[in-house]
Amino acid sequence: MRGSRWSFVLFIGLFFCYLVLPRGAIGETYPLSVRYEPLKGKEFPSLQQRIGPHLGLALFKDGRVDPSRIGVHVSLGGVPTYFKSEPFPLEKALTDSLSGFLSRSGIKTLPLSSWDGSTEILRTLETDSVLMVEIKQFWTEGKADLFRTRSKTSIGLLIHLGVKKEGKVFSKNVELEKEVTVARLTPGRLEKMINQMLSDIFDAYFSNPY
Numbered sequence: 113m114r115g116s117r118w119s120f121v122l123f124i125g126l127f128f129c130y131l132v133l134p135r136g137a138i139g140e141t142y143p144l145s146v147r148y149e150p151l152k153g154k155e156f157p158s159l160q161q162r163i164g165p166h167l168g169l170a171l172f173k174d175g176r177v178d179p180s181r182i183g184v185h186v187s188l189g190g191v192p193t194y195f196k197s198e199p200f201p202l203e204k205a206l207t208d209s210l211s212g213f214l215s216r217s218g219i220k221t222l223p224l225s226s227w228d229g230s231t232e233i234l235r236t237l238e239t240d241s242v243l244m245v246e247i248k249q250f251w252t253e254g255k256a257d258l259f260r261t262r263s264k265t266s267i268g269l270l271i272h273l274g275v276k277k278e279g280k281v282f283s284k285n286v287e288l289e290k291e292v293t294v295a296r297l298t299p300g301r302l303e304k305m306i307n308q309m310l311s312d313i314f315d316a317y318f319s320n321p322y
Contacts, residue, residue, distance in 0.1 A: 143198035144182065144303040147209040148310045156318045159217060163275060163321060164240020166220050169211060170227035170272075172203035174247040182306075183252030185261070185297055195252065195302065206245060210314070227274070234276045246270040249287070252306065254297040261297040265290050267309055273321050282322035286313050 150156075182202060183195040197205040211221045227233060227242055234242070249268030254261050266289045274281040288309050294301065 141181070141194040141196055142299045143200070144195050144299060144306065146182070146197040146199075146202065146205040146303075146310070147307055148206070148213060148314045149209070149307065150213065150315055150318075151311050154315050156217065159318055159321070160219055163219065163243075163273065164277070165218070166222065166239040166241075167214060168222050168224040168227070168237055168239035168242035169207060170224045170242055170244035172207050172245045172247065174201060174203045174250075176247060176250065179247075182250050183254070183265070183302065185254040185263075186256065188256045188258065195299065202247060202250060203245075206247070209310075210243075210245075213314075229272055229274075229281060231274065231279060231281050234274045234279065234281075237274075237276060240276055242274045244272045246272070248285075252302060254302075256297075260293050260295055262293050263291070263297050263302070265302075265305060265309060267306075267313065269313065271317060275322065278322075280322075284317065284321075286317065288313055 179201055180196065181194050182197050185193045185195075187193070199205045199208055214221050222239055224237075224239075224242060227244055229244065246269065248270055249266050252263055252265040254263035266287075268285075268287045271284045271286065272281055273283075290305065290309060292305065
């Protein structure tokens with residue numbers, strides 16, 4: 113009888129772990145495919161006219177305290193599971209996805225080794241404009257309860273756009289935060305939510321870059 117009771121307790125414990133932990137081994141770091149894709153049907157008819165057919169992509173900067181991770185999930189037992197971006201590091205993931213989007217939009221991108229954000233350099237560039245993104249915040253934190261997981265995702269970006277024909281640098285600080293409560297915070301669900309937030313941010317930005 114005692115053995116059956118302990119078997120039942122063990123089964124209940126394993127069942128709760130299944131409910132509140134991401135699928136996979138405990139304590140691992142999961143890669144999440146971080147990418148920007150416009151929302152279905154979203155178009156930017158004036159984008160090329162405003163920034164020109166040739167855009168320089170300066171090195172993106174990650175100013176977070178821990179640039180190696182983009183989130184953590186803490187299980188009911190207090191065990192952390194971390195998440196990182198794919199591609200890695202995060203600035204590469206953003207650069208690659210934005211470059212792909214711009215190319216599909218008819219805008220040729222050219223990597224720039226450096227840009228200090230000043231207007232003086234604009235007239236010396238071979239491109240019509242230059243884009244740089246500073247990552248101020250990019251983090252998801254999930255905490256498991258008995259039957260649910262609460263998570264909070266915060267993204268903060270400082271986007272600089274230098275436009276040669278305007279002779280100006282336009283900077284926009286964008287911040288977005290989302291809180292959800294789900295039965296299980298799976299890596300797939302988290303990946304979808306992060307990319308949805310990126311779509312909201314960059315759809316709004318490219319609709320009105322300055």
